[in-house]
Amino acid sequence: MKKPPPRLRPKVAARAAPLWQLRLYVMDRTAKSVTALSNLKAICEEHLKGRYRITVIDLLKHPQLARGDQILAVPTVVRRLPTPIRTIIGNLTDVTSVLVGLDLRPIE
Amino acid sequence: MKKHRSKTRPPNLRLPKCPTGIQGLDEITDGGLPRGRPTLVCGGAGCGKTLLAAEFLVRGAVQFNEPGVLMAFEETEKELTANVASLGFDLAGLVRRKKVVVDYVHIDRSEFAASGEYDLEGLFVRLNHAIDSIGAKRVVLDTLEVLFANLPNEAFLRAELRRLFRWLKEKGVTAVITAERGRESLTRHGLEEYVSDCVILLDHRVNDQIATRHLRVVKYRGALHGTNEFPFLIGDRGISVLPITSLSLNHQVSSQRIATGIPRLDAMLGGKGFFRGSSILLTGTPGTGKTIISANFAQAAARRGERVLYFSFEESPAQIMRNMHSIGLRLEPLVQRGLLRFHSARPSLYGLEMHLATMFKEISAFQPHLVVIDPITSLMGSGTDSEGKGMVTRLIDFLKAAQVTSLFTSLTQGGHALQQSEAAMSSLMDSWVLLQDFEGNGERNRVLYVLKARGMAHSNQIREFLISDRGIDVVDAYIGASGVLTGSARAAQHSLEKAAVLAGQQDAAQLKREVARKREALGRKISGLRADYETEAAELRRIAEQVGTRTLVLGTERAASGILRQADANVPDSGRIRAKSGKANS
Numbered sequence: 234m235k236k237p238p239p240r241l242r243p244k245v246a247a248r249a250a251p252l253w254q255l256r257l258y259v260m261d262r263t264a265k266s267v268t269a270l271s272n273l274k275a276i277c278e279e280h281l282k283g284r285y286r287i288t289v290i291d292l293l294k295h296p297q298l299a300r301g302d303q304i305l306a307v308p309t310v311v312r313r314l315p316t317p318i319r320t321i322i323g324n325l326t327d328v329t330s331v332l333v334g335l336d337l338r339p340i341e
Numbered sequence: 342m343k344k345h346r347s348k349t350r351p352p353n354l355r356l357p358k359c360p361t362g363i364q365g366l367d368e369i370t371d372g373g374l375p376r377g378r379p380t381l382v383c384g385g386a387g388c389g390k391t392l393l394a395a396e397f398l399v400r401g402a403v404q405f406n407e408p409g410v411l412m413a414f415e416e417t418e419k420e421l422t423a424n425v426a427s428l429g430f431d432l433a434g435l436v437r438r439k440k441v442v443v444d445y446v447h448i449d450r451s452e453f454a455a456s457g458e459y460d461l462e463g464l465f466v467r468l469n470h471a472i473d474s475i476g477a478k479r480v481v482l483d484t485l486e487v488l489f490a491n492l493p494n495e496a497f498l499r500a501e502l503r504r505l506f507r508w509l510k511e512k513g514v515t516a517v518i519t520a521e522r523g524r525e526s527l528t529r530h531g532l533e534e535y536v537s538d539c540v541i542l543l544d545h546r547v548n549d550q551i552a553t554r555h556l557r558v559v560k561y562r563g564a565l566h567g568t569n570e571f572p573f574l575i576g577d578r579g580i581s582v583l584p585i586t587s588l589s590l591n592h593q594v595s596s597q598r599i600a601t602g603i604p605r606l607d608a609m610l611g612g613k614g615f616f617r618g619s620s621i622l623l624t625g626t627p628g629t630g631k632t633i634i635s636a637n638f639a640q641a642a643a644r645r646g647e648r649v650l651y652f653s654f655e656e657s658p659a660q661i662m663r664n665m666h667s668i669g670l671r672l673e674p675l676v677q678r679g680l681l682r683f684h685s686a687r688p689s690l691y692g693l694e695m696h697l698a699t700m701f702k703e704i705s706a707f708q709p710h711l712v713v714i715d716p717i718t719s720l721m722g723s724g725t726d727s728e729g730k731g732m733v734t735r736l737i738d739f740l741k742a743a744q745v746t747s748l749f750t751s752l753t754q755g756g757h758a759l760q761q762s763e764a765a766m767s768s769l770m771d772s773w774v775l776l777q778d779f780e781g782n783g784e785r786n787r788v789l790y791v792l793k794a795r796g797m798a799h800s801n802q803i804r805e806f807l808i809s810d811r812g813i814d815v816v817d818a819y820i821g822a823s824g825v826l827t828g829s830a831r832a833a834q835h836s837l838e839k840a841a842v843l844a845g846q847q848d849a850a851q852l853k854r855e856v857a858r859k860r861e862a863l864g865r866k867i868s869g870l871r872a873d874y875e876t877e878a879a880e881l882r883r884i885a886e887q888v889g890t891r892t893l894v895l896g897t898e899r900a901a902s903g904i905l906r907q908a909d910a911n912v913p914d915s916g917r918i919r920a921k922s923g924k925a926n927s
Contacts, residue, residue: 234748257618260463269457304467305446307461309463322454323451324457324459326457330455333454334453334454
C-alpha cells in the first residue's frame with residue numbers, strides 16, 4: 234500500500250499529483266456497504282482516475298481496526314492520504330457532500 | 342447458602358445486584374446497581390459523573406474481579422488515567438493487566454462529513470470487541486451525549502441508542518451511562534427514556550459559597566432504594582456517599598461515668614460526671630467559657646490516660662494552649678505524650694461533607710476516647726440547618742457506635758432564646774450544660790447549669806463559675822428573693838451576711854460579758870456577806886467564851902466557899918469530900 238502500483242507510477246510522477254489512499258469501513262456485505270463501495274468507486278473514477286486506491290475493511294472480520302481510525306458509523310470513508318485525514322460517513326449517495334468532504338474539486 | 346437464602350427473600354424475587362464498591366452507594370441501593378442492565382447517571386457539569394462511573398469500573402475490576410470497559414467520548418485515556426489517579430486508582434496498571442479497557446472515542450463535527458445513510462455499527466463493533474477481549478462484565482459510556490452534538494440526525498440517533506441499550510442488555514453487561522443534566526428533564530437529550538432501570542441523579546449545589554454534592558436515586562425499577570438526597574464527597578479514596586437513614590439506633594451503651602475535671606460540675610451530675618460514650622452539648626453566648634470547660638474536660642481525660650481528639654474550628658492549637666496556660670491548664674505535655682491531638686480547620690475551608698469525612702478519618706486514625714468539637718455551630722453555619730443537623734446526627738452516630746464520648750460546644754448569639762436556637766441539635770444530645778452571662782451591677786458574671794442529663798440524677802441549681810489563674814471554680818450562686826446574685830452582688834450579699842453574723846457574735850459576747858460581770862458582782866457581794874458573817878460570828882464566839890469562863894469561875898468560887906463553910910454538898914460527893922477533907926485534915 235505504501236508504494237503505488239508500478240503501472241500508475243509514471244503518470245503520477247508526471248502530474249506531480251499525490252496518490253489518494255482511501256479506506257472504506259463496512260460491516261459485512263449489507264446493502265449500505267455495497268452501495269457505499271459502488272458510489273465511492275464511481276466518484277473516484279470520475280475525479281481521481283488512476284490516482285486512487287480503495288481499501289475495504291470489513292469490521293465484522295477485523296473489529297480491532299475500528300479503533301485506529303475512530304470509526305463509529307458504518308459505512309465510513311477515511312481519506313488517509315493526502316493529509317489531512319478526512320472522514321465521510323454514510324453510503325455516499327449525496328455526491329456533493331462527498332466531494333466537499335474529500336476536498337475534491339470537480340474537474341471542469 | 343440455602344439456609345441463608347431461606348432466611349431472606351426468595352432468590353427469584355430478588356433482583357440481582359452488581360455491587361459498586363462505592364462507600365454508601367451500595368447501602369442506598371440495597372446492594373448495588375441492577376446487574377446486567379444499564380444505569381443512567383446524570384448531573385450537571387463537575388458533579389462527579391465520570392468519577393462515579395470510573396470508580397464503579399475500577400472497583401469492579403479490583404474488588405469484584407469483574408473486568409470493565411470504559412468508553413470515553415470526552416476525555417482521552419491519558420486524561421482519564423490522570424484524573425482517577427487522584428483518587429488512588431491505577432487505571433494504567435489495570436489496563437496493562439487486562440482488567441480494564443479504555444477506548445477513547447473521538448468525534449468532532451468539523452472532521453467529518455455525512456453523505457447518505459449510515460448506522461452506528463462501528464460503535465457496536467468497538468464496544469463488542471473491547472468487551473470480548475477481556476471478558477468484561479461492566480461497561481461505562483461517558484458520555485453518549487457527545488454524539489448528539491456531533492451527529493446531525495437526532496431521530497436516527499435515538500433509534501441507534503435504543504438499539505445500543507437493548508444490545509447492552511442482551512450482552513448481559515452492567516452498564517453505567519453518564520449524561521448531562523437537562524433544564525427540563527433529567528438529561529439534556531432525554532436518555533432516561535431508554536435507560537429506565539435505574540437512574541441516579543448527581544447534583545452540585547452551592548449554599549453560602551460552599552459547594553456540596555448530592556446524590557439521589559431517582560428510579561430503581563424492581564428494587565427498594567433510599568429515595569432521599571444524600572450528600573456525597575470525592576475524597577482521596579474515591580467517592581463516599583453518606584447516607585443518614587442507613588444508620589440505626591442500636592448503639593451499645595456504657596454505664597461507666599467519667600469525670601469532667603471540674604469537681605463541682607461532677608457533683609452536679611450525681612457526683613460522678615458524664616456517661617462514657619454519651620454526647621454532651623455545651624452552649625453559651627460568646628465569652629462564657631465554653632472552650633475553657635472543654636479544655637478542662639480534655640485535660641482530665643488525657644490525665645486518666647485516655648486519648649482526646651480536639652477539633653477546633655476557631656482557634657489554632659497553639660492559641661488554645663497559650664490561652665489555657667493562663668488559667669493554669671497545661672496541655673502541651675499531653676500533646677507531647679500523644680494523648681491529646683488538635684485538629685484545626687477553618688469551617689469555610691470546605692463543605693460540611695468534607696469536614697465530616699475529614700473528622701471520620703481523623704477519628705478512625707487516632708481512636709480517641711473523647712472527641713471535642715469546638716464549636717459545632719461554626720461548622721453548622723457552613724451548611725443549611727437540615728444539612729447541619731444531618732451532619733451532627735451522623736457524627737454522633739458514628740461516635741456512639743465507636744463508644745466515644747463527644748463534647749460539642751455551641752455558640753449562641755445573645756438575645757436569642759437559648760433553648761430555641763439549639764432545638765435542632767439538643768434533641769440529639771444526651772446531656773446539655775448551659776453557660777450563661779448574668780449582667781447587672783455593671784458587670785457580667787458566668788453561671789452554669791445542667792439543662793438535661795439523660796439517665797442520671799442531676800442538680801437543678803444554677804452555679805456561678807469563676808475563672809481564675811488556677812482554673813475553674815464552681816461556686817454556689819446566691820439565690821434570694823430578688824433572683825440570682827452573682828459576682829460582686831453575690832460578694833456584697835456575702836459580706837452583708839457576714840456583717841450580720843459578726844453583729845450577732847458581738848451581741849452574744851456582750852451578753853456573755855454581762856453575765857460574767859453579774860456573776861462577779863454577785864461573788865463580790867457573797868464574799869462581803871461572808872466576811873460580815875465571819876466577823877459577827879467571831880464576835881459572838883468571843884462573847885460566848887467570856888460568858889462561859891465567868892460561869893466557871895463563879896462555880897469554882899462557890900464550891901470553894903462551900904468547903905470553907907463546911908456545908909453539905911451533894912450526898913454522893915460527901916464521902917469523897919469527906920475523905921478528901923479527912924486526908925486533908927489528917
